[in-house]
Amino acid sequence: MENQKKIPKPVIKRLGLYYRCLNRLSDEGIDFVASKDIAERLGIKSSQVRKDLSYFGEFGKRGVGYNTYELMTKLEKIIGVNKYWNVIVIGAGNIGTALVNYEGLRKEKFSIIGIFDADRSKVGKKIGKLTIKHISELEDFFKKNIVEIAIIAVPENAAQMMVEKLENLGIKGFINFAPIKLRTKLPVEDVDITLSFKSLTFKIDRELK
Ligand SMILES: NC(=O)c1ccc[n+]([C@@H]2O[C@H](COP(=O)([O-])OP(=O)(O)OC[C@H]3O[C@@H](n4cnc5c(N)ncnc54)[C@H](O)[C@@H]3O)[C@@H](O)[C@H]2O)c1
Structure with a gap:
């Protein structure tokens, strides 16, 4: 919680977009997703996605990508704290x-x-x-x-x-x-x-x- 204060606002805003994207992927039955796929869907750079997510620890596994549901749940906890x-x-x-x-x-x-x-x-x-x-x-x-x-x-x-x-x-x-x-x-x-x-x-x- 402490280091959340240092997270820039644009990152927090993008986390919400990632969350919505993961939600859709999960609905589509996609269990694993690479940062590249998230980035493509949202029209941003995959390096940006990786950088944003790295604020919150190591989510992804090399070669496998992110577990859609796991990442979604983690993001939910992060952005849900003060959810509007x-x-x-x-x-x-x-x-x-x-x-x-x-x-x-x-x-x-x-x-x-x-x-x-x-x-x-x-x-x-x-x-x-x-x-x-x-x-x-x-x-x-x-x-x-x-x-x-x-x-x-x-x-x-x-x-x-x-x-x-x-x-x-x-x-x-x-x-x-x-x-x-x-x-x-x-x-x-x-x-x-x-x-x-x-x-x-x-x-x-x-x-x-
Ligand atoms: N539920 C209630 O208690 C209650 C009370 C009063 C009015 N109403 C209803 O609420 C609605 C709004 O009432 P109001 O008094 O604010 O009306 P209003 O005429 O003051 O405002 C309606 C606005 O909608 C705009 N508009 C028209 N088509 C549009 C579209 N496709 N997309 C976006 N905007 C569009 C108009 O330009 C206008 O600015 C009406 O349907 C009215 O019947 C409900």
Whole structure:
């Protein structure tokens, strides 16, 4: 733990990318992997991968490479210590803006790292520390960052399309504000203020009877 303080931030960030890559390799049934393969998948140099991983001791075996599962578990322990869930917001309208400005999420280790909109007149504007990006930048953003959760804060007619796009990019789950049932195999939590009102008024009515 002590020497973790000395590890440069870019390395820590890359460890997350390695972790996600190993996760995929493991899903594909690949038990051993060389630094070259990890590097190729992520578009970085294999010497960089070896150097980054060497901060944490000798993981790999010469000629055999890394045991995918073992390395994944080790990385999990290293990056899991202070794990934040990385969240993006789709739709920089009323709800999206309010969520980015809400400090409470970060306190609970949900970190909003990006906000995207389809409206070019909004792109480039700031909400807190974040700059609104265009949805065409999503793909590139996913290459450079680990993104786990997407908040869907777009109109009903755009929600399903965005869900499919994000699913293809490797998102892990959704918080959905749009008033539709999303079609996805991934976990979804719907947030519906109208439903809360209905539930409340039902309770009030029952009390009154
Ligand atoms: N669940 C709730 O409690 C609750 C409450 C209010 C609103 N809503 C719903 O939440 C959603 C957002 O509401 P709002 O008030 O913030 O709306 P809004 O109109 O203020 O913002 C929506 C934003 O989405 C953008 N957008 C449209 N298509 C897009 C796309 N394909 N990709 C990215 N951005 C896109 C628009 O440009 C706009 O900036 C709506 O579906 C609304 O019905 C839910």
